[in-house]
Amino acid sequence: MSALARPFVPLAYWGFEHRWQLLPPLTGVAMLALIAGALIAAPREAVEGEVQRIFYIHLPVIAASYLAFTVVFVASVVVLWKRDMRWDAVARSAATVGVLFTALTLVTGAIWGKPIWGVWWAWEARLITTLLLFLIYGGYLLVRSMAAPNDEQAARYAAVFAVIGFLDIPLIHMSTRWWRTLHPDAIVLRARPALPVEMLVVLLVGLIAVTLLALWLLVLRAETERMSQRTLSLRAELDRREGI
Amino acid sequence: MNAALAVIRKDLRVVWRDRVGWLTTGAFATASVLTYTFAFDLVSGDVRPLLPGVLWTTFLFAGIFASSQAFQREVEQGTLDAMLISPVPASVVFLAKVLSSVMALLVIEVALLVLATILFDTTLITLELTLIVLVGTAGYVSLTTLLSTMGSQLNSRAMILPVLALPLLVPMLIGAVRATGAALDLPAGTAPWTLLLVVFAAWSSLAGALLFPLAVER
Numbered sequence: 177m178s179a180l181a182r183p184f185v186p187l188a189y190w191g192f193e194h195r196w197q198l199l200p201p202l203t204g205v206a207m208l209a210l211i212a213g214a215l216i217a218a219p220r221e222a223v224e225g226e227v228q229r230i231f232y233i234h235l236p237v238i239a240a241s242y243l244a245f246t247v248v249f250v251a252s253v254v255v256l257w258k259r260d261m262r263w264d265a266v267a268r269s270a271a272t273v274g275v276l277f278t279a280l281t282l283v284t285g286a287i288w289g290k291p292i293w294g295v296w297w298a299w300e301a302r303l304i305t306t307l308l309l310f311l312i313y314g315g316y317l318l319v320r321s322m323a324a325p326n327d328e329q330a331a332r333y334a335a336v337f338a339v340i341g342f343l344d345i346p347l348i349h350m351s352t353r354w355w356r357t358l359h360p361d362a363i364v365l366r367a368r369p370a371l372p373v374e375m376l377v378v379l380l381v382g383l384i385a386v387t388l389l390a391l392w393l394l395v396l397r398a399e400t401e402r403m404s405q406r407t408l409s410l411r412a413e414l415d416r417r418e419g420i
Numbered sequence: 421m422n423a424a425l426a427v428i429r430k431d432l433r434v435v436w437r438d439r440v441g442w443l444t445t446g447a448f449a450t451a452s453v454l455t456y457t458f459a460f461d462l463v464s465g466d467v468r469p470l471l472p473g474v475l476w477t478t479f480l481f482a483g484i485f486a487s488s489q490a491f492q493r494e495v496e497q498g499t500l501d502a503m504l505i506s507p508v509p510a511s512v513v514f515l516a517k518v519l520s521s522v523m524a525l526l527v528i529e530v531a532l533l534v535l536a537t538i539l540f541d542t543t544l545i546t547l548e549l550t551l552i553v554l555v556g557t558a559g560y561v562s563l564t565t566l567l568s569t570m571g572s573q574l575n576s577r578a579m580i581l582p583v584l585a586l587p588l589l590v591p592m593l594i595g596a597v598r599a600t601g602a603a604l605d606l607p608a609g610t611a612p613w614t615l616l617l618v619v620f621a622a623w624s625s626l627a628g629a630l631l632f633p634l635a636v637e638r
Binding site: 256308311312315316318319322332333335336337339340341343344347348350351352354355 | 623634
């Protein structure tokens with residue numbers, strides 16, 4: 177480890193130890209700041225009007241879901257490499273957060289799309305990719321939940337699927353973009369002019385708030401997963417001993 | 421090398437012994453082409469714009485139908501475990517399975533192309549189309565074969581394979597349909613569809629060969 181990072185190690189340990197004292201209040205304050213910022217502080221957008229305010233949730237949520245899927249990928253690689261079931265709990269919880277957040281992205285996008293584009297849904301590469309991400313990681317959660325939480329074989333299968341799914345994202349995005357070029361786009365995506373400072377600040381607050389929320393949900397879910405893994409293993413151990 | 425050849429021979433023999441299963445796959449594919457004919461009324465009007473989609477969804481569903489059984493017998497009879505402790509690399513076990521499935525599916529697909537040529541009066545047996553079908557099949561079979569190992573222990577495997585495979589196969593489907601359309605002189609845009617198909621096939625067989633050993637090792 178580099179000398180530069182060394183002073184942060186105790187800080188990280190301290191932060192992890194106090195995660196239950198830190199995450200809920202920090203997330204709460206940041207979320208309140210986001211709501212106040214998005215509804216009151218941010219100026220009214222000249223063209224789109226009030227509905228543009230959903231953007232302060234929409235963009236952070238999709239950013240957080242990409243982050244969550246990256247965590248799924250990394251944790252799945254570690255599951256395959258180290259065969260450590262703790263990382264299966266991390267991958268599974270990150271996938272849950274990612275699926276939830278892609279669903280929120282699709283819903284908030286549709287709410288924004290109806291008044292601005294005139295349609296709830298458009299067959300555009302970014303939208304299709306988001307929908308497919310939702311389906312792929314939903315499938316991951318389905319297949320993983322068919323086996324017991326402490327089933328190592330099932331964890332490895334799910335990890336393989338997660339790795340394949342993550343590597344497929346660029347191919348999906350590229351192919352859907354090419355697919356769309358055949359039909360002229362019904363809706364022309366307006367180039368967004370540079371955001372004014374107030375909007376940028378609210379967006380930044382939103383990114384922090386939603387990332388904190390994702391982190392909190394992830395940690396909460398991962399520890400629950402870990403506990404059910406341990407409960408099942410203890411029960412199996414108990415059955416084994418009583419059988420002797 | 422000899423061991424790899426032995427594995428391939430074994431898989432081809434398994435395909436031959438399971439010929440009733442493959443015949444069922446072929447019958448399913450034929451029945452689904454008929455279903456499309458009535459659903460989209462392929463008889464009146466120009467059939468060509470719809471033909472690539474009809475052919476590829478049929479190939480894909482038949483392939484998934486067949487792949488869900490790929491390792492079934494071997495898991496049940498303990499052959500897969502025996503193969504994995506034999507001195508053959510697990511990647512070879514995987515690639516031999518893909519190769520034998522591709523060969524069996526190719527027979528079904530070419531037969532369907534002949535059938536569609538007769539039924540819809542459109543020339544479908546060309547070298548270009550056969551190559552597109554070969555590359556596309558190699559692409560989706562590698563992925564479904566890898567995923568079918570995942571389901572072989574689960575009770576609801578017949579259901580889970582399409583749920584997992586179809587979203588991942590979207591790039592392959594788009595590339596295959598457009599490339600087939602281009603081969604039939606339909607407007608297909610300027611994107612390099614055949615390249616997409618080749619990249620997908622290379623990607624999925626490589627990923628399968630690398631990840632299969634990790635998925636099955638005990």
